[in-house]
Amino acid sequence: QVQLVESGGGLVQAGGSLRLSCAASGRAFSSHAAAWFRQAPGKEREFVAAISRAGGPTYYADSVQGRFTISRDNAKNTVSLQMNSLKPEDTAVYYCAASSGTRPPTFDIREYDSWGQGTQVTVSS
Numbered sequence: 001q002v003q004l005v006e007s008g009g010g011l012v013q014a015g016g017s018l019r020l021s022c023a024a025s026g027r028a029f030s031s032h033a034a035a036w037f038r039q040a041p042g043k044e045r046e047f048v049a050a051i052s053r054a055g056g057p058t059y060y061a062d063s064v065q066g067r068f069t070i071s072r073d074n075a076k077n078t079v080s081l082q083m084n085s086l087k088p089e090d091t092a093v094y095y096c097a098a099s100s101g102t103r104p105p106t107f108d109i110r111e112y113d114s115w116g117q118g119t120q121v122t123v124s125s
Contacts, residue, residue, distance in 0.1 A: 001114045002026040004096045009119030020081040022096030030074040033105040036081045038092035050105035086123045093118040
């Protein structure tokens with residue numbers, strides 16, 4: 001497992017942008033697929049985006065496709081989520097996750113065995 005710490009959350013107006021970062025430590029991060037999930041109050045945690053070990057390909061939930069971009073820098077042990085054209089419905093706690101499995105990145109939450117503590121993103125209308 002790796003240790004993950006998110007940063008970059010905050011309050012932004014609808015239509016604005018935020019960039020979330022996740023710093024990894026521990027075992028070789030480059031051997032882990034990585035993803036972002038989010039959880040809104042009263043709702044289950046849901047998949048947002050995922051990226052393979054080498055940085056491509058990437059996968060997105062339909063709700064964020066075209067607005068969010070996931071990327072990673074294995075030299076710096078970081079994964080980022082650039083969020084543009086934010087909507088009030090994007091308000092949630094965003095979690096960074098990593099998978100030590102050998103499968104390609106997936107939307108399945110059960111595949112991820114390392115999690116960060118989460119960072120709050122609030123989009124006002």
